[in-house]
Amino acid sequence: MVVQKRWAKIAQRPHRNSGAQSHGGAMSIRSWPAAERPRERLLELGAASLSDAELLAIFLRTGVAGKSAVDLARHLLNQFDGLRPLLDADLSAFTSQLGLGSAKFAQLQAVMEMARRHMAESLRRESALENPTQVRSYLKALLRHEPHEVFGCLFLDNKHRVMTFEILFRGTINASYVHPRQVVKRAMAHNAASLILCHNHPSGITTPSRSDIDLTKRLKEALLLVDVHVLDHVIVGDGEPLSMVERGLM
Structure with missing residues (x-):
């Protein structure tokens, strides 16, 4: 609500036993009771009710010798130290792991891009002033995986x-x-009336530097000369993105 007002003023289900073990390895998920299977649980209870391992297992579809899809998912989450590092992995790191190949990598990239485009479509229909949280989530989806600093604008x-x-x-x-x-130049090319500045901190720490604050001031002054308003400067890192407007730094 604070961000919304100020912009307007400027212009994990717990670990479960994977089932009985056969001599050949893990029991197939198809042999599990229906209420235990990730896909059936998703259809009945919704995706939010599933653990990271269960969601990943649905994406993987099958396991490998000695591991069910859920077992494999848990193994991969352990190897990557969590879901986000797995999703952010490049092709080389991704395909170096058991059960993952270039086809799975391509599928995962397509799923994540569709999610980003879904968020973008929603923002094109509604005022960004009304959805500051959604704007920040969208910018995080765009920038958090970047290994180096990048600076962009939402026009x-x-x-x-x-x-x-x-x-x-x-x-x-x-x-x-x-x-x-x-x-x-880019603001004028898009005939933008306003924009939101953003950049990422690969370190994960979103605290703005003195340089970030000075840069924001310079850009705000330059854009006002062509009647383009800077609504915010969002810094993306770990956790919730930081709004410089919300922090009173603009």
Whole structure:
């Protein structure tokens, strides 16, 4: 609510035994009671009721010798130290693991891209001012997996609906590297009425640096010269993205 008002002013189910073991290895999930099977549980209770391992098992579909799909999912989550590192893994790291190949990698990338596009479509229909949490979730989905710092802009129309997102700079993000002229140029190219600045901190720590604050001030002043309003500067890291407007830094 705080972010919404200020923008307007600017213009894991617990670990379960995987079932009895046969001499050849883990019992097939098909042999489990229906109420225990991940797919049936999802259909009955919804995806949110499943653990990370169960969701991943549905994606994997099958296990490997000696491991059911759920066993394999648990193994992979342990190897990657969690779901997010697995989802963020590049092709080489992903396919180096048991039961994962390039086809699975391609499927996973397609699923994640569809999720990002779903969020983008929702933002194109409604005012970003009305959905600050959704905006930040969308920016996190776009930037959190980036291994290096990137700086981008979410361009909005005169009704504050999202028109498009662009990454404008890659590398060290500071006031000397990000050129206001380029940001102004892209805003004018899209005929944007306002925009939201964003960049990521690969370290995961979202606390803005002095350079982040200075850069925001410079860009805000430059864009006002062409009547484009900067609504916020969002920093993406671990956990909830940081809003500089919410922190009173703009």
